Amino acid sequence: xxxxxxxxxxxxxxxxxxxxxxxxxxxxxxxxxxxxxxxxxxxxxxxxxxxxxxxxxxxxxxxxxxxxxxxxxxxxxxxxxxxxxxxxxxxxxxxxxxxxxxxxxxxxxxxxxxxxxxxxxxxxxxxxxxxxxxxxxxxxxxxxxxxxxxxxxxxxxxxxxxxxxxxxxxxxxxxxxxxxxxxxxxxxxxxxxxxxxxxxxxxxxxxxxxxxxxxxxxxxxxxxxxxxxxxxxxxxxxxxxxxxxxxxxxxxxxxxxxxxxxxxxxxxxxxxxxxxxxxxxxxxxxxxxxxxxxxxxxxxxxxxxxxxxxxxxxxxxxxxxxxxxxxxxxxxxxxxxxxxxxxxxxxxxxxxxxxxxxxxxxxxxxxxxxxxxxxxxxxxxxxxxxxxxxxxxxxxxxxxxxxxxxxxxxxxxxxxxxxxxxx
RNA sequence: GGAGAAAUGGCAGAGUGGUCGAAUGCACUAGUCUUGAAAACUAGCGAGGGUCACACCUCCGGGGGUUCGAAUCCCUCUUUCUCCGCCA
Numbered sequence: 001x002x003x004x005x006x007x008x009x010x011x012x013x014x015x016x017x018x019x020x021x022x023x024x025x026x027x028x029x030x031x032x033x034x035x036x037x038x039x040x041x042x043x044x045x046x047x048x049x050x051x052x053x054x055x056x057x058x059x060x061x062x063x064x065x066x067x068x069x070x071x072x073x074x075x076x077x078x079x080x081x082x083x084x085x086x087x088x089x090x091x092x093x094x095x096x097x098x099x100x101x102x103x104x105x106x107x108x109x110x111x112x113x114x115x116x117x118x119x120x121x122x123x124x125x126x127x128x129x130x131x132x133x134x135x136x137x138x139x140x141x142x143x144x145x146x147x148x149x150x151x152x153x154x155x156x157x158x159x160x161x162x163x164x165x166x167x168x169x170x171x172x173x174x175x176x177x178x179x180x181x182x183x184x185x186x187x188x189x190x191x192x193x194x195x196x197x198x199x200x201x202x203x204x205x206x207x208x209x210x211x212x213x214x215x216x217x218x219x220x221x222x223x224x225x226x227x228x229x230x231x232x233x234x235x236x237x238x239x240x241x242x243x244x245x246x247x248x249x250x251x252x253x254x255x256x257x258x259x260x261x262x263x264x265x266x267x268x269x270x271x272x273x274x275x276x277x278x279x280x281x282x283x284x285x286x287x288x289x290x291x292x293x294x295x296x297x298x299x300x301x302x303x304x305x306x307x308x309x310x311x312x313x314x315x316x317x318x319x320x321x322x323x324x325x326x327x328x329x330x331x332x333x334x335x336x337x338x339x340x341x342x343x344x345x346x347x348x349x350x351x352x353x354x355x356x357x358x359x360x361x362x363x364x365x366x367x368x369x370x371x372x373x374x375x376x377x378x379x380x381x382x383x384x385x386x387x388x389x390x391x392x393x394x395x396x397x398x399x400x401x402x403x404x405x406x407x408x409x410x411x412x413x414x415x416x417x418x419x420x421x422x423x
Numbered sequence: 424g425g426a427g428a429a430a431u432g433g434c435a436g437a438g439u440g441g442u443c444g445a446a447u448g449c450a451c452u453a454g455u456c457u458u459g460a461a462a463a464c465u466a467g468c469g470a471g472g473g474u475c476a477c478a479c480c481u482c483c484g485g486g487g488g489u490u491c492g493a494a495u496c497c498c499u500c501u502u503u504c505u506c507c508g509c510c511a
Contacts, residue, residue, distance in 0.1 A: 043472070047480040054480090057492040061441040064491095076491045083491085246433090246470085375452090377470090 001104045001211075001364045003379070004036045017110035020117040020326030028107050035100040042096060046089040053082050105214065109361040111326045112335040118325025124338070128309075129320040133342050134400060140345040143395040144276030146402055147173065150422050155276070165266070165274075165281035172422045176397075176409075177284065179416035180390055181259050184286040184311065188387055191307050193257035193288050198237035200260055201228040206240040209366045211332045221263050230263035234287035235384045239362065242291060247370040247380060253300060254291040257387065259284065277391035278350065284390040290383045291368065294360070297381035301357040304385050305337050308353050311388065314412045317396050318342040320349065334359045339388075341396040350392040355385030398422075 007014050007029055018025040056079050063072035116125060147153035152173025158166040169177050189195055207213035207229050212220060221230040231237055238258050247254070262285050266274075277283075288307075292300045305321065312319045324336045333356035340349035360379035363369070369377045401408040406423030414420055 040473075043480080047473075050481085051479055053491080057490095058442070060491050064441085072491080079491045 001361060002107055002109070003360065003364055004032060004100075004104070006360075007032055007107075008036070014110050017113075018108065020111050020115060021108060021329065022117075022119055022327055023108055025107060028103055032100065032103045032107070035096055035103060039093065039096045039100060042089060042093045046086055046093060049082055049086045049089065053079055053086065056082075108331045109329075109334050109358065111329055112357075115323065115329060115335055116325050117327075119327040120325075121328050123325035124322040124328055125325070127321050127323050127337070130313075130318050133318045134344055136344040136400075139404075140399065140402060142276065142345045143343070143398040146345075146398045146407060147276070150406065152176070152422060153277070163281070165279070167277070167280065172417075172419060175419070176413075176417055176422070177390055177394060179413055179418075180393060181284060181286060183413055183416045184388055185257060185259055187307075187311050187314075188257035188286065188288055191255075193255040196238060196241070196256055196258040198234060198241070198258050198260065200231050200237075200263075201226075202231055202236050202240065203228055206236055206243070209240045209243045210236050210362055211365060212236060215331060219265050221265060231260060232264045233262050233285065233386075234258040234260040235289060238287060238289045239366065239382060239384065242368050242380075243366045245368055246377065247291070247368075249293065249370055249372055251370065252291065252293040252380075253296065256289045257286060258289075259286045261285075262389075277395040280391055286387050286390075288385050288387045292381045292383060293370070294378065294381050297357050297359065297383060300381075300383055301335065301337075301355065304355050304383060304387075308339055308355065308385060308387055312339065312341065312352075314410070315393070315397070316410050316412075317393070317400060319352075330354075330356060332356075332358050332361050334361065341393065343392075343396050343399050345399040345402075350396060352388050352392045352396075353386040356383060358382045358384075 002014070011029060011033070015025045015029060056075055060072045060075050060079070063069075063075070116123065118124065141149065144153070144155065147155075150172070152170055154168045154170055155164075157168040158164075161168070185195055201223065204213065204227060207220070212229070212232060216232075220232050223229070237260070238256050241256075242254070261282055263282050264280075266279060266281060288304060290297075290300050290304070309319075309321070319339055319341045322338045322340065324338060329336045336354055336356040338351050339353035339355070340351050342348075343350050359381050362382045363379040366382075368380050368382065370380050371377050397410070398407055401410065406421050409417050409420055409422070
């Protein structure tokens with residue numbers, strides 16, 4: 001959620017910036033500013049009325065003490081009338097506040113100036129590409145066939161138990177996945193991220209805090225009996241740990257990492273591109289989150305990109321980094337880098353990480369602030385990224401490391417898997 | 424799941440209808456003292472809206488109500504604690 005003050009002071013820049021998303025902000029911005037003015041004037045009217053009422057109430061108290069009951073009763077009647085008036089003002093005010101909030105909820109974050117205009121993924125910029133894509137024979141199998149051949153992932157079994165998109169990992173498949181989780185967490189911890197284990201269900205307030213609600217209600221699994229949501233990403237519980245917090249400047253940076261399963265309804269996805277591990281309803285992910293001083297968040301974003309680059313390099317996977325264009329950048333993000341690994345058998349890029357700087361957009365909803373040296377309070381900046389999402393990494397590892405006799409394990413992972421080969 | 428108790432500022436903890444946005448202590452910040460630090464002393468010290476700045480308004484777990492007036496009374500939800508039951 002953008003701040004009204006920010007919109008007011010940077011009206012033209014906001015409108016121009018949002019054009020890069022093909023979001024026409026002109027009218028929403030006008031409505032926001034209009035509602036804000038209205039809010040202030042109604043608030044002011046109400047304040048004056050309440051001040052008067054308070055004064056009179058105090059007088060009544062005094063009159064009673066002096067035993068002037070009759071005069072007190074006269075005053076009482078007067079105040080009662082005023083109260084009715086202010087009741088109307090109160091409901092008017094809360095309506096305005098609600099309208100204003102709804103308007104703000106529907107305005108996406110303003111892309112950073114470096115972000116190019118564009119409508120879809122076709123307009124994303126490739127900022128780095130590791131070119132040495134391995135030559136695979138035509139016999140190279142897509143990961144779902146590799147998985148079936150060595151009996152390490154069972155999609156049908158998951159379908160039986162739950163439904164499509166809930167695979168069962170078996171034997172070395174399960175162990176490989178666990179090894180990857182540990183490896184990722186260790187890498188993150190080494191880089192200064194504090195590890196957390198967090199709830200996998202969150203309440204409504206948390207959903208609003210990170211912006212999944214109200215916009216993406218349909219994408220989360222919802223336990224209606226308890227009104228809890230299954231998390232679509234660890235970002236939700238991890239970031240919400242800091243909801244309604246006022247940090248000290250010296251608390252920065254706060255760096256957190258967590259492994260969680262992620263649950264996504266993915267309503268409307270189907271077809272060849274969702275085969276195998278490419279798109280699941282439940283998958284594992286290790287997430288990194290940073291809370292940063294506003295002066296440091298871009299630096300931090302670069303550091304996160306470097307960090308993930310390091311991991312993919314160690315895994316020996318060909319990858320590229322994209323800076324998403326305006327239209328493809330998530331609603332809450334000001335700039336997002338996507339990491340994609342090359343899937344040798346499918347001959348396509350698979351997204352394995354998405355790293356974003358949200359600036360104050362999330363912090364505003366979260367009421368996540370810090371007290372500056374001068375004693376003033378400001379919103380913090382938040383960032384997050386996947387480090388990394390498991391299924392597609394696993395898919396690429398299975399495809400790229402396959403041989404005629406089995407699947408090799410990258411050296412860096414051998415201490416974690418404690419086996420060298422899948423056959 | 425049943426019975427009872429409670430929820431107040433960063434923490435602890437007063438306050439049960441009328442200058443209470445809230446005593447006090449700790450913590451914190453600045454200053455005095457000190458070679459420096461500690462101690463002691465002095466001052467400041469919740470959040471949001473609003474204003475050039477004041478004024479002023481809102482907030483004592485959330486929501487609703489009673490009253491001229493509520494942290495204080497009533498309803499409701501949530502959470503925590505104690506006891507009982509159940510259980511990985």
